Amino acid sequence: MMTPRADKSLTDWRAVKSSVLLAQLKSKQCNVSIIVCYAPTNYSLEGRKEEYYEELQSIIDEIPERDMKIVISDFNAKVKGNNQGMEKVMGVEGLGEVANENGAHFVSFCSTDNLVIRSTLFQHKDIQKYALTSPCANYKIHIDHIAIDKERMGTLRSVRSYRGADIGIDHQLTIAKLILNLNAPNTNLDGIPRFDTTKLLEDEHRQIFAVELAKVYTSLKLRAVDTIEKPSIVISDILTNVSQVTLASLPDTSAMRKTIKHKRKSVRAPPPTPADLQELELLHQYKIYIPEEWRE
Structure with a gap:
């Protein structure tokens, strides 16, 4: 869903793969390319995970270098709060002490493409970080993340989950606040x-x-x-x-x-x-x- 003003700035959108959607917006500062995707679960075969990240990398390579790149996804990736050795990629606000295999793939992908996991840089309560709760409520994990270009990371002002919204799935609603000066096409x-x-x-x-x-x-x-x-x-x-x-x-x-x-x-x-x-x-x-x- 988009507001009428944002809809006018939408220049293109397409389903690149069955689990990847690419939308491109026009702003006065630069064009914005938003990738919405769904990653394989942590229990998927290793070959399937590598194939997914190769496809995602090919899409990133097709986007013009001057565009702002934003990746929004259920990466099924647990990112720990300790960012030692990865200070340029993530912050210390990750939920949990141990990262899973998908988390390692995700961090490596962001490091390669100069992306920052912005959802790990905001100081929120733990209840405002996790995106998934198990049916028996035994564990709560933070697996929905938003990554953005390091050079333009300041435009993303907040990322947090909201428990009150019923969106029909087992995930919590995650909302990000982005500062953009959208530009409608010449009419x-x-x-x-x-x-x-x-x-x-x-x-x-x-x-x-x-x-x-x-x-x-x-x-x-x-x-x-x-x-x-x-x-x-x-x-x-x-x-x-x-x-x-x-x-x-x-x-x-x-x-x-x-x-x-x-x-x-x-x-x-x-x-x-x-x-x-x-x-x-x-x-x-x-x-x-x-x-x-x-x-x-």
Whole structure:
């Protein structure tokens, strides 16, 4: 789920693998690539784990280097609170004293791609860290993590779990607060053809337009039945094609802006410097009246 403003900044999303989703957002600072994935459990075969991290690494390599990378996943990885030797990758706020095998894979993956496990850097109560509780409530583990680029780790301000939310699974809801200045794509109308609709006020052009529209009415019905296109898109294409035949196109607004800008620059430009001062001609409003007795 996304807010309407965030939805406008969404440039692409796709399911790369059965357990990996990639979403890309456009912001004013840099583009943001968010990877949402699910890792094999700790009891899976070792070959399956290595294959998963190889696939995840190939996706990371395809993302442009200048993009902000955020990895959100149920890594099934227990990360211990002692970060000795891994200070650049994780903090000391991990839950537990012993890391499992998945935790070692996850830490190695983050170290390779210069990612920071941001969920281990915030000082929260233990009850706000764990993401999974066993059915018998014997143990509580912290296996849902969020990793981000080390250079932009400051944009991620908080990561914690909320127990009160019922999301239909055995995991707790994990919420992260991210500071981003999202940028909606350019919505100007320069690329859309504009037609002189005032010609429809004339009987001749109005009749021609009606005849051309009647010709394509049958093809419009067939196209709407044979394809899965939205009716609004089909109608827009038909009206555009008919208007191109019967109505004249108005000048492109971007070209008009360039012309006006060039004209303003030429008007505001200073006059050329004369080679001789005698060739300098003063405008009438700049001439000063001098009485005849003063001229001698």
